[in-house]
Structures are given as structure tokens and as C-alpha cells.
Amino acid sequence: MDDLFRPPAATWHRLSPSYLKLKYLMIAITWPFLGAAVVVPLVLLDMSWWWAPLVAFLVLWAWRFLRAPRVFRRWGYAETDDDVYLTRGLLWRELTCVPYGRMQLVNVSSGPIERQFGLASVELVTSSTSGTIMIPGLARTDAVNLRDRLIERGELLQAGI
Amino acid sequence: MRATPEATAYTQAVATVPEPVVLLRKEIEHPHPLTGIARSWIAVFGLILVFGRDIAERGFESIKEMGPFMWIILGLVLAVVLFNLVWGIIEWRTTTFIADDEEFRIERDFLSRDSSRISYAKIQSVDIERSLPARLLGLSSVTIDVGGAGGKKLEFLAKQRAEVLRDQLLARMRGLTTAATTDDDGTAVVTAPPAVPPHTVVRVSPVTLVKGVLISSFLPWLLGALAFLVGMLWLGEGFTIAGLGAVVFGVGGYLWAQIVSNWNFHLDKVPDGLHMTRGLFTTQSQSLRADRIQAVSIHQDYLQRLTGLYRVRVTVLGLHGGEGGAQTSGTVLPYGTRDDVTRVLGAFWPGINLDAIPLHGQPSRARWLTPLGFKRHLWGADDQTVVAHHGWLDHTITLVPHRRMQSLGISQGPWQRKLNLATVALHTTDGPVSLSLYHLDASDARGFFDAQRERACAARNDTAEPGYLAALPAPAADEFISRP
Numbered sequence: 208m209d210d211l212f213r214p215p216a217a218t219w220h221r222l223s224p225s226y227l228k229l230k231y232l233m234i235a236i237t238w239p240f241l242g243a244a245v246v247v248p249l250v251l252l253d254m255s256w257w258w259a260p261l262v263a264f265l266v267l268w269a270w271r272f273l274r275a276p277r278v279f280r281r282w283g284y285a286e287t288d289d290d291v292y293l294t295r296g297l298l299w300r301e302l303t304c305v306p307y308g309r310m311q312l313v314n315v316s317s318g319p320i321e322r323q324f325g326l327a328s329v330e331l332v333t334s335s336t337s338g339t340i341m342i343p344g345l346a347r348t349d350a351v352n353l354r355d356r357l358i359e360r361g362e363l364l365q366a367g368i
Numbered sequence: 369m370r371a372t373p374e375a376t377a378y379t380q381a382v383a384t385v386p387e388p389v390v391l392l393r394k395e396i397e398h399p400h401p402l403t404g405i406a407r408s409w410i411a412v413f414g415l416i417l418v419f420g421r422d423i424a425e426r427g428f429e430s431i432k433e434m435g436p437f438m439w440i441i442l443g444l445v446l447a448v449v450l451f452n453l454v455w456g457i458i459e460w461r462t463t464t465f466i467a468d469d470e471e472f473r474i475e476r477d478f479l480s481r482d483s484s485r486i487s488y489a490k491i492q493s494v495d496i497e498r499s500l501p502a503r504l505l506g507l508s509s510v511t512i513d514v515g516g517a518g519g520k521k522l523e524f525l526a527k528q529r530a531e532v533l534r535d536q537l538l539a540r541m542r543g544l545t546t547a548a549t550t551d552d553d554g555t556a557v558v559t560a561p562p563a564v565p566p567h568t569v570v571r572v573s574p575v576t577l578v579k580g581v582l583i584s585s586f587l588p589w590l591l592g593a594l595a596f597l598v599g600m601l602w603l604g605e606g607f608t609i610a611g612l613g614a615v616v617f618g619v620g621g622y623l624w625a626q627i628v629s630n631w632n633f634h635l636d637k638v639p640d641g642l643h644m645t646r647g648l649f650t651t652q653s654q655s656l657r658a659d660r661i662q663a664v665s666i667h668q669d670y671l672q673r674l675t676g677l678y679r680v681r682v683t684v685l686g687l688h689g690g691e692g693g694a695q696t697s698g699t700v701l702p703y704g705t706r707d708d709v710t711r712v713l714g715a716f717w718p719g720i721n722l723d724a725i726p727l728h729g730q731p732s733r734a735r736w737l738t739p740l741g742f743k744r745h746l747w748g749a750d751d752q753t754v755v756a757h758h759g760w761l762d763h764t765i766t767l768v769p770h771r772r773m774q775s776l777g778i779s780q781g782p783w784q785r786k787l788n789l790a791t792v793a794l795h796t797t798d799g800p801v802s803l804s805l806y807h808l809d810a811s812d813a814r815g816f817f818d819a820q821r822e823r824a825c826a827a828r829n830d831t832a833e834p835g836y837l838a839a840l841p842a843p844a845a846d847e848f849i850s851r852p
Binding site: 210211212213289290298299300301302303304305306308309333334335336337338340364 | 774775776777778779780781782785790793795796797798802810811813814817821824825828
């Protein structure tokens with residue numbers, strides 16, 4: 208972890224390892240659709256070079272699989288006395304710091320696939336769109352506990368806009 | 369709402385005024401009886417605009433050509449006018465509103481029964497709009513903005529009632545209300561907000577306005593349009609009504625809108641904050657609370673550098689865009705000199721001094737990413753505000769007070785990583801102004817990030833509005849007592 212994106216405290220909290228499995232599954236399911244959408248029409252139209260996009264697609268697909276764990280490891284969040292920190296991104300890296308007092312509401316959501324993996328996402332909404340952050344891939348109990356902690360801290364430190 | 373020390377001082381000063389005035393009993397009011405007529409008037413005006421253009425373009429011949437068709441159109445016009453008249457009368461009879469110490473409530477009881485109660489604390493701004501037809505009848509409409517969805521419009525009120533209502537709502541919202549203050553002997557005294565004469569902060573003269581509109585990035589468009597018209601006349605080819613219309617309405621429309629909507633623009637300081645008034649035909653009056661202003665941008669485009677004029681825009685909670693849409697929304701000074709800018713800034717943030725904030729540049733390797741604007745990318749922070757300068761041709765200065773910062777972000781793209789640079793963004797509530805410090809040295813960026821987090825945290829925890837962010841300077845007590 209480089210110095211620019213160092214955690215405010217000792218370490219970053221990481222996402223649940225199940226989230227990486229979910230990501231693998233999503234890549235495995237969604238990318239063949241994309242590939243098929245390009246390759247199948249070419250085959251039907253009897254294009255002789257249909258294999259070229261197929262190869263490109265397979266390379267890209269493999270690359271996504273190889274990259275997934277590195278992207279996963281870039282995710283991290285931390286709670287301090289006054290703020291929540293979130294860092295993410297491999298190529299385009301980001302670090303966001305949201306004060307508890309600025310949170311308008313905290314959502315916990317869990318889609319059907321996330322539920323299969325026992326995961327949930329926590330979304331922190333502030334009155335600024337760019338300051339609204341989402342922490343995905345937390346174990347469900349962790350997510351609920353995090354939300355309760357955030358709301359508790361938020362009520363204590365609520366600041367007027 | 370938190371009672372600021374100023375507000376307390378204010379109410380105490382007010383309480384010493386000898387005659388306590390009791391305002392507003394539980395009184396149910398209707399909109400103005402002329403509402404129906406005003407509505408049909410507006411319909412007539414709209415139709416005149418639509419058909420008038422046609423007639424002006426093609427002459428009265430076009431009417432004769434229509435023949436029996438004309439009667440159908442005339443019938444439709446009458447139907448629209450009648451419908452609006454009836455609708456307006458129904459609205460006048462079925463709409464009621466109550467504005468007293470406890471509540472502000474608007475009720476409509478026609479077909480469905482709606483009752484909306486607006487908490488005084490939630491009111492962000494109250495705007496009065498007077499379109500030309502309404503103005504001829506001496507009427508105004510009042511829009512109450514509550515920030516986000518759920519704003520309410522009251523149509524129509526007599527001009528004076530609208531102004532009184534606005535002042536009452538704003539006074540309650542600010543908390544320096546007609547609320548009861550307890551006397552020394554325990555009796556409640558109800559006091560009205562004192563009528564302090566408004567003081568004009570800045571006024572845009574017609575000369576400045578025309579200069580500002582013409583000598584700006586709009587000029588190339590204007591010249592292009594003129595060249596096009598001249599070319600068409602010269603060659604005598606491609607001269608079509610449609611082409612002419614597109615050019616005249618496109619360029620002329622912008623020119624017209626800018627001049628008409630910003631005509632006689634003035635910003636006034638009143639007890640409740642600031643009022644902006646503008647417009648030639650439709651006078652628009654907007655209220656602005658200094659403590660709602662989140663961020664400010666001072667902009668000068670490449671041709672305005674010749675005239676030395678600036679435009680000031682703000683991100684503010686609960687300011688209506690008005691008819692000009694994005695162009696006027698958040699604009700608190702359409703065209704003004706550097707002195708005007710200083711006065712406007714001083715009106716909402718007294719004591720701010722832009723020149724006193726030390727500025728830093730980007731490291732020289734950032735030239736790879738911003739070869740042209742490099743010299744103009746400056747940033748700085750003092751104990752109240754973060755300031756950023758941007759722009760190669762157009763110059764922009766952006767300000768965000770620490771107290772108004774929502775959250776904070778760092779981002780770094782692949783090229784920035786190669787050069788060991790990073791961008792810091794200060795997030796404020798959504799609006800026309802955003803502030804980013806581009807391409808700082810990575811360790812400087814993180815240093816600024818951590819320091820700024822501390823500063824914003826301290827500013828939030830300071831319960832009093834710090835320094836120049838105080839919404840209003842405490843009024844001198846004798847100012848009210850010596851009032852006739």
C-alpha cells in the first residue's frame with residue numbers, strides 16, 4: 208500500500224473474501240454474454256475473421272479474472288473518531304473521507320445474488336453526490352453493525368449544512 | 369435552528385422597542401380574487417407571443433389566407449382563455465393558506481383534498497415572481513422552497529401581501545421572529561421584525577450589463593451570426609425564412625434573454641439576509657441566506673479579461689433557478705468589476721480578503737498534464753477558506769469555506785501515478801460550483817487532505833458561525849430604538 212492511500216489508523220478493514228468469489232461468478236456469467244453478442248452475429252453472417260474478436264474476448268476475459276483479486280485487495284475502509292474513510296480502485300485510485308456529521312442517511316442493501324453469498328452493501332448518503340460512498344461486499348452482520356455504529360456516531364456529531 | 373449570538377442580540381434589541389406589535393392571528397386567507405383573470409391574461413399573453421410572431425413574420429396576409437381556419441383558431445383561443453378563467457376562479461375559492469406563529473399550511477380542496485404543512489425550519493428560500501401580465505394587475509406569485517422536492521407555489525397574491533408574507537416567512541425561518549421573547553417580569557412580548565431600510569450592495573448598470581454581455585465568449589457567435597446574415601444578403605442565396613429565423617432567434621434570443629433577465633440587477637442587504645432583484649418585464653426577486661451559501665465561483669471568460677468584468681455564482685441550498693434556467697441559477701452577480709466582486713463577497717462573508725490567502729502552484733512536472741493552464745493552477749487555504757484558481761483562457765476562482773465542506777476525496781489516475789501527482793477534491797452540496805486542486809505532489813496532496821480534514825472538523829465543531837461566516841453582523845441596538 209503506497210503512502211498516498213495509507214490508512215488513517217493502523218490498517219484498512221478489508222471486504223469479506225466472499226465478495227471476491229461473487230466477483231469471479233459475475234465475471235464468469237456476464238462476460239460470455241458480451242462475447243456472444245459480438246461473435247455470434249459474425250458467425251451467422253459468415254464472416255471469415257470471426258475468430259479474431261473471439262480471441263480478443265478470451266484474452267480480455269482471462270485478464271479480468273487475473274485482475275479481480277488485485278482490484279479486490281485495493282478496497283478498504285476505516286472508521287476514526289470523526290470520519291469514515293474509503294479507498295478503492297486499481298488503475299484510477301480514490302480515497303474519500305466522509306465525516307459522520309455529514310451523513311444524511313445510511314442504507315444497507317443486499318441483492319439476490321449478494322444474499323446467496325451472505326453479503327450486503329452499506330451506502331453513506333450525504334447532501335453531496337460526489338461524497339456519497341458505497342462499501343460493498345461486507346458480511347451481513349458486519350454491514351448491519353457498521354450501519355448502526357455510523358448512525359449512532361452521526362447523531363452524536365450531526366452538523367448543520 | 370440554532371440561535372446565533374447575533375440573533376439573540378437582535379431579538380433583545382427588538383424587545384426594547386416600546387410598542388409591542390401583535391401580528392397575525394389564526395387567519396385563513398385565500399389567494400387574490402383576481403387570480404382567475406390573471407390566469408386568463410397569461411394565456412392571452414402566451415397566445416399573442418405565439419401568433420404575434422407568425423403575424424410579424426408574414427404580415428396580416430397570413431390571417432386572410434387562413435380563411436375559415438381562423439375562426440376555429442379564434443374559438444380555441446377563447447376556450448383556452450375561458451378555461452383558465454374558470455380554473456383560476458376555482459383555485460381562488462378552493463385554496464386557503466394559514467401563516468401564523470405555529471404553522472404555515474396550504475390547503476387545496478378541489479377534487480382531491482391536499483394539505484401541506486411546511487415547517488418554518490425547513491424553508492430554504494421564498495421567491496416572489498411577477499410576470500408582466502400579473503404585474504399589470506398588481507399581483508405576484510410566491511414560491512416557497514424547502515430544499516429538494518416539495519416546494520410550494522402560491523398564485524396569486526396582491527403585491528404587498530406577497531412581500532409581507534415573504535418577510536414573515538423569512539423572519540420566522542431565521543428565528544429572529546415575531547416569536548415571543550420573555551420580558552424581565554415574565555410576560556411574553558411579541559415583537560415585529562424592525563423595518564430596517566434595505567441597503568444596496570451592488571447594482572449592475574445598463575452600460576455594464578451590455579458591455580458584459582457583448583464583450584464575452586458570446587462575441588464570436590454574434591459576429592459569426594452577423595457574417596452569416598451579411599453573406600446571405602450578399603450572395604442572395606440560401607436566404608430562407610427558416611435560416612434567418614434560426615439565426616435571429618438563436619443568437620438574438622440569447623442576447624435578449626441575458627439583457628432582459630438581468631436588467632437592473634441589484635443585490636440588497638436586508639435584515640433577513642440578501643435579496644436579488646432583476647428583470648425588465650418579469651421582475652424576479654430571490655432571497656438568499658448567507659449561511660446557506662456553500663461555495664462561490666468567480667469567473668471571467670477570455671474576452672471579459674478585456675473589460676475586467678466577472679461573474680459570481682454560488683452553490684446555495686434552496687435557490688431557484690428561475691426562468692433563465694442554468695444561466696441565471698446561482699448567479700449572484702451577472703457582470704461586475706473586481707470592486708463589485710469584493711462587495712458581493714463581503715456581503716455574505718464579511719471580512720474575507722482574497723488577497724490575504726497565500727497561494728501555491730503545481731510542481732513543475734505537472735506541466736506534462738496541463739501544459740497550457742499550468743501557471744494559472746494555483747491553490748491555497750487559510751483558517752477559514754480553501755481557494756483554487758484555474759484556467760488558461762477563462763479564469764476561475766473557486767472558494768469553499770471549511771465550515772461548508774461535506775466530504776473530501778483524493779484521486780490518482782495512471783499518468784498521475786507515473787508522475788507522483790494526485791488531485792484533491794472538496795465536496796460540497798450539489799450546485800454550479802465545484803472545487804478541485806489538480807496535480808499536487810502526492811505527499812503534498814495527502815498532507816493537505818489530512819490538514820483539511822482537521823480544519824473542517826474543527827469548523828464543524830465550533831457551534832458559533834466562525835469569523836466572517838456569521839450570517840449577519842450584529843445590528844447596533846440603538847439603530848432600532850431611534851427608529852421613528
